[in-house]
Amino acid sequence: MSTLYFLIPIALVFCVVTLKLVLWAIQSGQYRDLDRDAHIIFEDDSTNPKDPMDE
Amino acid sequence: MPKCSPMATASVQNELNEKLGDACCYHCGEHLATPALFFSVINQTQQPMCCAGCKAVADLIVESGMSSFYSQRTHYAETPPAELGQNPYPSYDLSELKLDSDHSATTDGQKVLFLIGGMTCAACSWLIERQVLKTPGVKTARVNLTESTLSADIDANTDPVKLMQTVAELGYRFQPFRRSERTKLLAQENTDMLKRLAVAGLGMMQVGMFAIALHAGELQGMALEYQQLMRWVSLPIAVFVTVYSGGRFFVSAWSHIKYGAVVMDLPIAIACSLALAASVYATLSATGEVYFDSVVMFIFFLLLARYLEHRSRFKASLSLQKIQDQLPRLATRVRGNTTEQCSIKQLSYGDRIRIFAGDTIPLDGIVVRGVSDIDESTFTGESVPRSVRPDDTLFAGTVNIKQTLDLEIRSEPDSTKLKALEDAIAYAETQKPKVAQIADQIAGVFIIGILSIACATAYYWWQHQPEHALWIALSVLVVSCPCALGLATPAALTAAAQRLRQLGAIIRGDNAIERLSQIDTVIFDKTGTLTDGQFECVETIILGEQPAEDYFALAQALQSHSAHPVASAFSNATHNDPTDATLRTAIQALRDPSAQYAPERNAQGLSFEHVGHAYLLGNAAFLTKCTLEGQWPTQNLHWLGLSIDARVVALFGLRDKLRPDASKLVNDFKSSGLRTVLLTGDASPHARSLALKLPFDDAAFGLSPQAKLDYLSRLHQRGHKVLMVGDGINDAAVLAQADTGIAVSQAADLARAKADIVVTNLDLKPIRWAHVLARKTRTVIKQNLFWALSYNVIAIPLACLGHIPPWLAAIGMSLSSLIVVLNSLRLKTLARA
Known part of the structure; x- marks a missing residue:
């Protein structure tokens, strides 16, 4: 059980790093448009149905 | 449809x-x-x-x-405007664009920001980005769907106006965009809230983990040393979250108390600090219970609910309303003997512009020609109009209500008028609807009640089971939710206003929806409202000696000073000069912008005197003193007579068409049990035959604006709630007096200013939708209030009895607010039934 004295601080360090990353992402505007980004994955240009005569 | x-x-x-x-x-x-x-x-x-x-x-x-x-796509696109082929942005040039948008030069080009109207789903943003990227010279294009904006990097020598045309071709509305200070502030707040939410979320995970260890330890037996370790680790995290994420609750509660107001943040702050203090004491003394996990979870759920609420309000505030109100308004510029339409932005100091009756004055200036009355109520609140004549000063934002004026501009084309309009809109937004005001008052009383109940509960449990007293009191404080009560009405109204905007109508002031849901009578104006306002001359009877074209040219010259829909029948007349000297001089005088001549105008017609001759153009009632060879024709047309020196020389038979969706609109109102009434200033047989085609319960013809008002006040005396649908200056008073006024598209500025709802589409459908939506909104508000009340009635006694632990109470409270918001959001998806 005494490993807890060692492991909990390590976990806390990870937590602080994660927090820093999240705050940086928010500050840099990555969460400004939550409506659009949810759909970007569907926007694949290769699925564009093209007229074969055009090629 | x-x-x-x-x-x-x-x-x-x-x-x-x-x-x-x-x-x-x-x-x-x-x-x-x-x-x-x-x-x-x-x-x-x-x-x-x-x-x-x-x-x-x-x-x-x-x-x-x-x-x-x-x-x-997940939603249908908006119906594009019919005149799609034309370029709707001819009047913007680059310098204006820089003035109007957050436009900035970069090292290798320029960055521009536009506001886009008509985006219905994520596929729209994809479509716009692709299309813009195809334009030569565009390096990057990025659509922000939440803000409805497009930001693009383009080459230094690419014209941004081209981008606007590209997007307009896809059927979207488009406009340079400058973020207002308020919008920037809201965006900043959005970021801050997200940060606080993130801190609370991460903190909740950590403290939750330790809490699970503690609870498991209680069951299995855990050494006090390790219990204390868990507590000591939780303590700084919980304190940090409370200060960083929950700080707002304390600040807001305190600043409201200073002014003697009680808000929901007060019980929240009390609950947080009590629970935190008790836990810190328990940790320091190594006794009792800790509630760190409850405190952090509580703050997280509260912030989550508030963030979602803020997000929906943030969207509403980026109002697409602006795109309607700020589209370059046109002015009629007078140059020598000709007039031309131009954007208000193109006007400069010293230009002459013609202001028709019913138009808003776009820029400050002095009168150079004509006599009229000016409504300055937007500025002074004074409803009695001011009479003006040449050399009098006019202010932007005021409305010309009587006759045509020529104005010389004496101000730089800054945004004086827009400023006034924006102020008016901001004022409308601050007006809280009555239901919301009552809810706010109830919430205040409610919170004081909750504080007392919590004290009583704590006292009772302290007497019987002191170890439970603290957390039961906390639960009572937390579980009660006046937020749901406070949100019930505004959430529904905001959602309804947003939906209605998509459907093609703008609401001014929240009270409009409430009143619209209660109407039982609908009054329609005819000309320009049920009919499309465009007249055509289909019959001409000549009684004088001159050729028809010459009389027509005179009528055209007279009507060019009028904004009445009838004038549209004469707009395409030829500009040839008549051979007859009297006619020629009269026409020249009327067309000459520098001269002081303008016809006198009233509801029935126009009169004009020039070198001893009197010219009258109007309906039968207007020409009673003139001699007419024969009878007025009985044909079902709107007849206008032209008389010179008290002798009628020509008769023009005009016809206006019913709008295609007019009959459906009246039928729909009728079938939903409302009384339908037609009030029109038109007394012609044509109006009567038109009225017979539609199912009106009552119809009155040839009414003056005052007679329309009298009719309305009789309805009010009998206790009817009235909706007025109109477009003209003559309807403005009725629009203002009726319980709800709806101005159709292309209505006169004065009518728009007096109406509660302004239709922006070219058709009448949004009127029907607005009514359906208003009724639906009323139902949703009732559901919201019912839910908020019953939740509290059930949850508070349960909490008092000790059946709800604090963390569950926090979830319950947040959920009850969320349910209110989600229920209201149903209005946004209301189909165009």
Whole structure:
């Protein structure tokens, strides 16, 4: 059980790093448009149905 | 016309509809009453289109190889305007653009920001980005769907106006955009809230982990040393979260107490600090219970609920309303003997502009010609109009209510008028609806009640089971939710206003929806409202000696000073000069912008005197003193007579068309149990025959504006709630006096200013939708209030009895607010039934 004295601080360090990353992402505007980004994955240009005569 | 309901996929919906023998426009989802006249081939399938505008947009999308737009969209597109082919942005040049938008030069080009109207789903943003990127010179384009903006990096020598045209061709509205200070502030607040939420969320995970260890340890037996370790680790995290994420609750509670107001943040702050203090004490003394996990979870759920609420309000505040109000307004510039339409932005100091009756004065200036009355109520609040004549000063934002004036501009074209309009809108937004005011008062009383109940509960449990007293009191404080009560009305009204904006109407002030839901009588104006306001001259009877074209030219010259819809019948007259000297001088005098002549105007006609001759143009009642050879024709037309020196020389038979959706509108109102009334200033047989075609319960003809008001006040005396639908200056008073006023598109500025709801589409459908939506909104508000009340009635006694632990109370409270918001958001998806 005494490993807890060692492991909990390590976990806390990870937590602080994660927090820093999240705050940086928010500050840099990555969460400004939550409506659009949810759909970007569907926007694949290769699925564009093209007229074969055009090629 | 109903739209097809939101679709699973467009093609499935369309197949369904076709099986039912009821097809939809593939592009905008409009129901097709008749077999489709327009078709576009999309993904090798022929699809029906409702109008040329939709077909043009669909063809463009297919030609650009972007037809996957149709398989990816989740909502139908907006119906594009009919006049799509024309370039709607001829009047912007680069310098104006820089003035109007957050435009900035970069090292290798320029960065521009636009506001886009008409985006319905994520596929729209994809479509716009692709299309803009194809324009030569565009390096990056990025659509922000939440803000409805497009930001683009373009080459230094590329004209941003081209981008606007590109997007307009796809059927979207488009305008340079400058973020207002308020918008920037809201965006900043959005970021701050997200940060606080993130801290609370991460903190909740950590403290929650330790809490699970503690609870498990209680069951299995855990050494005090390790219990204390868990507590000591939780303590700093919980304190940090409370200070960083929950700090706002304390600040807000305190600043309200200073002014003697009680808000929901107060019980929240008390609950947080009590629980935290007790836990810190328990940790320091190594006794009792800790509630660190409850505190952090509580703050997280509260922030989550507030963030979601803030997000929906943030969206509403980026109002697309602006795109309607700020579109370059046109002015009539006078240059020598000719007039031309130009954007207000193109005017400069010293230009002469013509202001027709009913128009808003766009810039400060002095009168150089004409006599009229000016309504300055927007500025002074004074409802009595001011009489003006040459050399008098006029202010931007005031309204010319009587006759045509020529104005010389004496101010730089800054945004004086827009400022005034924005102030008016901001004022309307601050008006809280009555129901919301009552809810706020109730909430105040409610919170004091909750504090007392919590104290009483704590006292009771302290007497009997002191170890439970603290957390039960906390639960009572937390579980009660006046937020749901406070949100019930504004959430629904905001959602309804947003939906209505999408459907093509703007609401001024929240009270409008509330009142619209209660109406039992609808009054319609005829000309310009039920009819499309465009007259055509179909019959001419000449009684004088001169050729018809010459009399027509005189009528045209007279009517060029009038903004009455009838004037549209004469707008396409030829400009040839008559041979007759008297006629010629009169026409020249009327056309000469530098001269001091303008015809006198009243409800029935125009009169003009020039070198001893009297010219009158008006209806039969206006020309009673003039001699007429023979009788007024009995044909069902709107007849105007032209008289020179008290002798009628020509009769013009005018006709106006019923709007295509007018009869459906009246029928729909009628079938939902409302009284329908037609009040028109038109006394002609044509008006009567038109009224017979529609199911009116009552109709009155040849009414003056005052008579319309009298009719309205009689209805009010009998206790009726009245909706007025109108467009003209003569309707403005009735629009203002009626319980709800709706001004149709192309209405005079004065009518728009007095109306509660302004239709921005070119048709009448939004009027019906507004009414349906208002009734629906009322139902939703009732549901919200019922839910908020019953939640509290059930949850508070349960908490007092000790059945609800604090963390569950926090979830319950947040959920009850969320349910209110979600229920209100249903209004945003209301189909165009």
